[in-house]
Amino acid sequence: MTRVYIDFIRMRFLMMLAYRVNYYSGIVIYAINIGAYYFLWKAIYGAQETLAGFSLEQMTTYLAISWMARAFYFNNLDRDIANEIRDGSVAIQMIRPYNYLIVKLMQGFGEGLFRFMLFMIPGLAIVCLIFPVKLPTDLTVWATYLGMLVFSFLINSQLNIMTGLFAFFVENNEGLMRMKRVMVDLFSGVIIPIAFFPGWLGSIMTWLPFQAITYLPSAIFTGRTPLSEAGHVFLIQFAWLTVLMIPIVIMWRAARQRLFVQGG
Amino acid sequence: MLRYMSLMLEYLKNYIKTRLTYRADFWVEVFSDLLGQGMNLVFILVVFQHTPLLGGWSQSEVIFVYGFFMVPFGIFSSFFSIWNFSERYIVKGEFDRVLTRPAHSLFQVLLENIDPPALVGSFVGAIIMAVCWNDLGLVMHWTDLFVLIIFVLGAVFIYGGIYTGLSAISFFSDSPTGIVPLMYNIQNYGRYPVNIYNKMIRFVLTWMLPFAFVGVIPASYFLAPKDDNIAQLAMLTPVMGAIVFGIGLTVWNIGVKRYRGAGS
Numbered sequence: 001m002t003r004v005y006i007d008f009i010r011m012r013f014l015m016m017l018a019y020r021v022n023y024y025s026g027i028v029i030y031a032i033n034i035g036a037y038y039f040l041w042k043a044i045y046g047a048q049e050t051l052a053g054f055s056l057e058q059m060t061t062y063l064a065i066s067w068m069a070r071a072f073y074f075n076n077l078d079r080d081i082a083n084e085i086r087d088g089s090v091a092i093q094m095i096r097p098y099n100y101l102i103v104k105l106m107q108g109f110g111e112g113l114f115r116f117m118l119f120m121i122p123g124l125a126i127v128c129l130i131f132p133v134k135l136p137t138d139l140t141v142w143a144t145y146l147g148m149l150v151f152s153f154l155i156n157s158q159l160n161i162m163t164g165l166f167a168f169f170v171e172n173n174e175g176l177m178r179m180k181r182v183m184v185d186l187f188s189g190v191i192i193p194i195a196f197f198p199g200w201l202g203s204i205m206t207w208l209p210f211q212a213i214t215y216l217p218s219a220i221f222t223g224r225t226p227l228s229e230a231g232h233v234f235l236i237q238f239a240w241l242t243v244l245m246i247p248i249v250i251m252w253r254a255a256r257q258r259l260f261v262q263g264g
Numbered sequence: 265m266l267r268y269m270s271l272m273l274e275y276l277k278n279y280i281k282t283r284l285t286y287r288a289d290f291w292v293e294v295f296s297d298l299l300g301q302g303m304n305l306v307f308i309l310v311v312f313q314h315t316p317l318l319g320g321w322s323q324s325e326v327i328f329v330y331g332f333f334m335v336p337f338g339i340f341s342s343f344f345s346i347w348n349f350s351e352r353y354i355v356k357g358e359f360d361r362v363l364t365r366p367a368h369s370l371f372q373v374l375l376e377n378i379d380p381p382a383l384v385g386s387f388v389g390a391i392i393m394a395v396c397w398n399d400l401g402l403v404m405h406w407t408d409l410f411v412l413i414i415f416v417l418g419a420v421f422i423y424g425g426i427y428t429g430l431s432a433i434s435f436f437s438d439s440p441t442g443i444v445p446l447m448y449n450i451q452n453y454g455r456y457p458v459n460i461y462n463k464m465i466r467f468v469l470t471w472m473l474p475f476a477f478v479g480v481i482p483a484s485y486f487l488a489p490k491d492d493n494i495a496q497l498a499m500l501t502p503v504m505g506a507i508v509f510g511i512g513l514t515v516w517n518i519g520v521k522r523y524r525g526a527g528s
Contacts, residue, residue: 029446035465036453043319043460044311051314175292182300191303192310201310 004098005106012110020118026071027123031130034067037191038131052195057134058222059193064124064133065145066190066218072120073153073213075108078177081164086172094256101161101252108157136221144230148217151237156213158244159184165248168255189215195224209240271367275375294381297341301334301385304455305392319460325487326456328396332483333455334389336419341382343374344424350434360525370428370516402486414502415482421505422477425512432512435519447473455479459492470497477504 016023038060045056054062081104084090093100127133136142163180166173185191187210194205194215205211216233219225225233283290308330312323321329353359353373362372397404430447454475458466469476477500484490485498 025446029449032446032449033452036449039461039465040311040318040456043457044315046315046317048315170292173292175294175296179292179296179299182296182303186303186306191307196310196314198310198313 001098005102008103008106009110009113012107013114016111016114017118020114023115023119026119027126030067030071030123031127034063034127034131037063052193053224054193054195054222057132058224060131061133061135062193062218062222062224064127064131065221066214068120068124068127069149069152069214069218070185070190071123072112072116072149073156074115075111075157075160077104077108077157077160078164078173078180080104080107081161082167082173082177085164085167101248104161104164105154105157108160109153112153136223138227141221141223141227144227145217145221148220148230148233148237151234151241152213152217155209155237155240155244156184156188158241158248159209161248162244162251165251165255168251168258184210184213187211188213189218193219193224195219209244212237212240268367268371271371272375275378276380279378279380290381294384297382297385298388301388304330319457320490321457322400324396324399328393328400328487329457329480329483330455331389331392331396332415333419333479334392335386336416336423336478338382338384338386338389339416339420340423340427341385342380343378343420344427345377345379345382346373346427346431349373349431354434357525359523363520363523369520370513397486400487408486411485415485415498418502418505419478419482421509422474422501425505425508425510426473428509428512429515432516432519435523451475451478457490458494459490474504474508477501 041059041063042056045051045059049055051059081090084093090100093103128135159180163173163177166176170176187205187208189211194202194211197205212233216225216236220227220230220233305327308323308326311318312326316322318326353362359369359373362369362376365372426447450469450473453461453465453469454477458469458476458480461469466476470481476494477497481494482498482501484495487495489495
């Protein structure tokens with residue numbers, strides 16, 4: 001059975017490889033985004049040495065690694081699932097001898113691997129050439145960060161699967177998908193590190209799953225959070241991974257009862 | 265002209281009919297649009313918790329610029345919602361259908377994709393502007409409203425021209441998908457005081473892809489003068505609008521002449 005799932009990873013990876021040209025423009029887009037925020041933060045820092053525990057150098061590194069991590073964990077599982085629910089092909093998938101949601105996750109992982117190798121790594125190299133990014137020299141930091149990145153991918157995919165499954169209940173979840181994308185970008189810390197949020201807003205963030213996607217790993221990577229606290233970060237990520245499984249299972253059970261196909 | 269007006273009315277009626285199928289989704293879309301724009305506002309608010317000035321601009325001034333930007337952006341999003349032009353019209357071949365009709369092809373394509381909920385963003389932008397106007401203690405001249413309308417129209421045409429031109433690239437190239445999101449990110453630069461960027465980006469934003477003319481430049485006309493005195497460029501906004509839209513439309517027309525159908 002595992003072999004079947006691994007084949008789904010491989011197939012998606014090869015499919016992405018066939019359309020790789022589109023991804024070169026993606027690297028430019030991400031570099032532009034990082035550039036925009038780099039100049040903005042430079043102006044925000046002005047003459048100040050540190051803000052919210054980040055030096056400007058750390059902030060630049062944070063921006064680079066957060067956007068590049070987004071390049072890795074970002075996927076369109078929500079749109080995939082919603083489309084398959086709407087055109088009815090999900091019904092055929094449901095009677096096949098594998099778990100539909102795990103297949104989706106595997107396809108997402110295939111895409112993630114592709115994005116990691118052909119987007120995140122070369123993108124990071126290019127960004128390091130353009131902006132004053134200072135990468136950590138300690139190899140354990142890199143290894144820890146890579147481990148956390150796997151959780152980032154899993155938690156983000158869980159949120160995507162949940163948003164996609166909503167198509168079972170609301171017919172058209174286009175708006176919902178857009179809303180989720182915006183929320184993940186803001187609350188995960190890609191746009192602003194969580195440490196910058198004022199008190200009450202910051203404490204709400206610590207009770208949401210989003211920070212586990214970007215902020216917590218990136219803070220370790222830039223040295224804002226010392227490596228000794230990595231275990232704590234892993235614990236938070238693992239907790240969210242477990243907690244988010246519950247609504248997914250409930251939704252999936254309920255969805256099978258009420259599948260109706262529109263058009264098709 | 266009259267014929268085009270009545271056509272527009274018919275398209276609107278059609279839009280309402282399709283939209284009523286997914287009633288709840290309408291409000292989710294409005295809400296998610298606003299949330300997306302709210303995210304940028306949260307960014308500004310959080311940033312000003314850490315610095316009193318951004319490149320010499322105060323919080324109210326930066327928010328004022330953002331409020332101004334929201335007005336033309338809402339109008340633009342409603343009437344130029346052609347993000348998937350290449351996919352829907354060129355790849356799937358729907359453009360053949362458009363060409364069999366007597367009205368101008370761009371007009372038809374725009375109206376088929378009309379998206380009025382985005383206008384809510386314009387209203388919110390106007391309210392934000394009014395609040396900041398009050399906060400900053402600006403004097404309201406009777407001419408200001410007139411100037412404002414001209415600026416907003418100019419900005420809408422700059423946007424419209426750029427995106428029309430970009431969409432028209434689909435007539436010439438097979439896989440142009442990467443460019444539209446690229447532009448979508450560059451526009452973010454135009455909302456903040458342009459003096460924080462380096463010379464090259466500033467030049468590009470002002471004269472090549474004039475996104476500065478849809479936000480910071482026209483808005484600065486109403487604010488206290490700044491060191492770089494960009495307000496003196498504000499009067500060029502409608503001129504830029506006419507030039508950019510003219511270029512966009514020309515590229516479109518040349519593209520339509522070259523169009524031979526996908527032959528699917």
